[in-house]
Amino acid sequence: MDKNKVKILMAKPGLEGHWRGIIAVSSAFRDAGFEVIYGGHMLPAEIAATAVQEDVDIVGLSILSSNYMRLVSETVKELKDRGRGDVMILLGGIIYKEDFPALKEMGVAEIFLPGTPLDEIVEFVRRNTSEASQKVS
Amino acid sequence: MAGSDEGKVTTASGVPVKDIYTPDDIKHIDYERDIGIPGKPPFTRGVYATMYRGQLWTIRRLTGFNTPEDTNRRYREEYELGQTGFSIAPDISTAVGMDADDPRVSADVGHAGVPIYSVEDMETVFNGLPIEKCSTFLADRVGGLLTPAYFLMAEKRGIPLNQVRGTTANDLCTWSSIDLFNQPPPDGFLRYAVDLIEWCTQNAPRWYPVSFNSYNPRDNGINAVQEMGMLMATVIQYVEEAKRRGRVPLDRFVRRFAFNMAMHSDFFEEIAKLRASRRLLQRIMKERYGIEDPACGQLRVHVQSSGSTHTHQEPLNNLVRIAYQVMAGVLGGAQSIHANGYDEAVCLPTDQAMLLAIRTEQIVALETNVTNTVDPLGGSYYIESLTKELEERAWDYIKKIEDQGGMAEAIKSGWIHREYKKAIIEHERKLASGEITVVGVNKFRLEKEPYEVPIFRPDPRSPDILIERVKRLREQRDDAEVARALKNLEAVVRSEENTFPAIMEAVKAHVTPGEMARIQLEVYGPWTYPIGG
Numbered sequence: 001m002d003k004n005k006v007k008i009l010m011a012k013p014g015l016e017g018h019w020r021g022i023i024a025v026s027s028a029f030r031d032a033g034f035e036v037i038y039g040g041h042m043l044p045a046e047i048a049a050t051a052v053q054e055d056v057d058i059v060g061l062s063i064l065s066s067n068y069m070r071l072v073s074e075t076v077k078e079l080k081d082r083g084r085g086d087v088m089i090l091l092g093g094i095i096y097k098e099d100f101p102a103l104k105e106m107g108v109a110e111i112f113l114p115g116t117p118l119d120e121i122v123e124f125v126r127r128n129t130s131e132a133s134q135k136v137s
Numbered sequence: 138m139a140g141s142d143e144g145k146v147t148t149a150s151g152v153p154v155k156d157i158y159t160p161d162d163i164k165h166i167d168y169e170r171d172i173g174i175p176g177k178p179p180f181t182r183g184v185y186a187t188m189y190r191g192q193l194w195t196i197r198r199l200t201g202f203n204t205p206e207d208t209n210r211r212y213r214e215e216y217e218l219g220q221t222g223f224s225i226a227p228d229i230s231t232a233v234g235m236d237a238d239d240p241r242v243s244a245d246v247g248h249a250g251v252p253i254y255s256v257e258d259m260e261t262v263f264n265g266l267p268i269e270k271c272s273t274f275l276a277d278r279v280g281g282l283l284t285p286a287y288f289l290m291a292e293k294r295g296i297p298l299n300q301v302r303g304t305t306a307n308d309l310c311t312w313s314s315i316d317l318f319n320q321p322p323p324d325g326f327l328r329y330a331v332d333l334i335e336w337c338t339q340n341a342p343r344w345y346p347v348s349f350n351s352y353n354p355r356d357n358g359i360n361a362v363q364e365m366g367m368l369m370a371t372v373i374q375y376v377e378e379a380k381r382r383g384r385v386p387l388d389r390f391v392r393r394f395a396f397n398m399a400m401h402s403d404f405f406e407e408i409a410k411l412r413a414s415r416r417l418l419q420r421i422m423k424e425r426y427g428i429e430d431p432a433c434g435q436l437r438v439h440v441q442s443s444g445s446t447h448t449h450q451e452p453l454n455n456l457v458r459i460a461y462q463v464m465a466g467v468l469g470g471a472q473s474i475h476a477n478g479y480d481e482a483v484c485l486p487t488d489q490a491m492l493l494a495i496r497t498e499q500i501v502a503l504e505t506n507v508t509n510t511v512d513p514l515g516g517s518y519y520i521e522s523l524t525k526e527l528e529e530r531a532w533d534y535i536k537k538i539e540d541q542g543g544m545a546e547a548i549k550s551g552w553i554h555r556e557y558k559k560a561i562i563e564h565e566r567k568l569a570s571g572e573i574t575v576v577g578v579n580k581f582r583l584e585k586e587p588y589e590v591p592i593f594r595p596d597p598r599s600p601d602i603l604i605e606r607v608k609r610l611r612e613q614r615d616d617a618e619v620a621r622a623l624k625n626l627e628a629v630v631r632s633e634e635n636t637f638p639a640i641m642e643a644v645k646a647h648v649t650p651g652e653m654a655r656i657q658l659e660v661y662g663p664w665t666y667p668i669g670g
Contacts, residue, residue: 016229016245019668020356040669041316043240094449096592115448115578
């Protein structure tokens with residue numbers, strides 16, 4: 001395993017069943033050379049435990065069922081409880097714009113809505129994981 | 138731009154399109170054999186002789202949110218506005234068979250649909266609504282509680298089971314396409330699905346016990362040919378299972394098959410798809426299974442505007458997309474139509490989006506006069522040629538699935554999910570390269586969203602309401618009766634017997650969805666979809 005690679009856990013907290021977005025983004029991350037763990041449906045506590053165990057840089061959450069406030073805040077809390085409040089959290093899916101400030105306040109680094117070009121998401125990760133990406137190059 | 142450079146212009150599924158079609162392009166098509174008149178095999182022009190002149194399609198929109206009470210209010214509004222059928226969207230907890238107080242599902246209760254845990258919840262949803270006049274579609278979990286609860290409600294209202302009208306989803310094809318938790322593997326799925334069909338042939342002959350559905354698979358990015366192929370391969374899988382069991386004569390088993398397909402963006406291809414699908418089904422029944430009764434090979438189809446074509450950007454543009462997709466469904470001869478809310482990619486539909494969706498169908502039905510004659514595009518050189526081409530390509534795709542061992546095996550081995558995954562990734566590549574155009578997304582995209590639309594917010598209190606309700610349900614029921622029903626269900630599940638009567642008894646005894654699913658999964662499950670990793 002390449003220690004310098006950006007490592008991302010992709011997960012769907014909750015049991016809502018849309019997978020198209022998370023699969024497209026996971027695939028784009030792999031193509032970009034990041035190491036991706038596809039978690040699928042996981043409880044917030046399971047996401048945090050896996051993030052710790054796998055020592056990931058980023059947790060990518062995909063939520064399309066409008067209960068993201070609860071699910072994101074639980075995930076953030078579980079990560080902090082395990083001393084990994086530093087993990088970058090990305091959120092994708094159907095998210096209401098008026099909730100963006102509260103989500104960012106909670107600790108979400110960026111929110112990607114449907115129709116976002118995958119390149120933009122990859123670019124965001126590259127830009128914001130400069131240390132790791134320097135190691136890659 | 139379409140030019141004379143043949144082969145470069147194609148339909149969305151990749152069928153080459155010429156700049157002009159003439160009688161030469163339909164020379165290989167025989168009117169009597171391939172097209173015929175509506176209401177007669179091969180049903181290319183429609184399943185009914187008079188089509189919309191005899192009866193308009195059913196306006197049926199999938200609805201459900203928050204609680205049974207809130208959903209009932211919305212159903213009443215829809216009915217007042219002229220909706221003519223109902224369609225229950227179960228919430229996530231109901232769809233996966235987990236009780237509201239299960240920590241794994243509690244955040245999802247009341248989201249993406251309505252939680253229904255008992256006959257009483259079902260009665261609340263349909264309070265004041267004439268189910269004897271309207272039919273209802275149930276997007277039930279396989280072996281789930283919605284169908285028995287609906288039957289029990291009908292009986293309580295004095296509607297005998299042989300009169301109750303509606304449809305249960307019960308379909309392996311749909312199921313393969315959504316990431317559902319707490320599911321049996323394909324074999325277990327097929328067992329519960331076929332049990333319901335067998336039971337209905339004896340007891341609820343007007344019910345459609347299965348709706349073969351390619352709408353959700355299509356939203357994974359597959360094309361029209363793959364959609365038709367997966368749909369028909371699933372039909373074949375069910376008939377093969379009925380043959381293997383040999384309990385019900387095949388012509389009775391297949392008599393009440395219903396269908397549900399997507400209406401995507403490629404207007405003529407989608408119309409040709411419905412026409413070709415009717416021909417395919419009729420040929421499968423007749424040529425493959427020797428079922429001569431023409432009542433058996435009729436593709437009665439509900440269509441829905443394709444959610445994956447609707448954009449988050451400039452959501453009002455979706456109104457236009459939806460209207461064209463509804464029109465394609467009508468020109469293709471659908472029996473029932475769901476027009477999406479224009480805000481599909483933004484939230485669950487607001488009241489206004491729901492109203493506009495119903496009005497869209499009514500405007501197409503009553504103002505455009507497209508309903509005046511049956512299959513108005515029949516005989517068009519292009520449409521007939523495309524119908525034939527899609528039929529042939531679908532046969533090839535069915536063959537591919539059969540080479541994998543049939544639909545169930547192709548799901549088990551991960552083949553189907555590799556098809557989904559390829560389609561998802563391919564679509565993104567084409568969006569990025571500009572090979573396909575989505576207005577306002579990869580072309581003419583505005584830097585800043587020009588307007589906001591109202592949003593719908595589910596009631597955050599729903600999980601707590603349902604947690605209380607399921608606890609009360611457990612307290613108030615007769616424990617001995619529940620224990621008996623669970624024991625009986627477990628014994629039946631472990632045997633070869635039909636499980637549906639035991640499921641009915643369990644629902645009558647107020648066994649909860651979570652308790653029921655646990656027993657149903659013990660023998661088969663759990664199953665993880667072979668996608669993602």
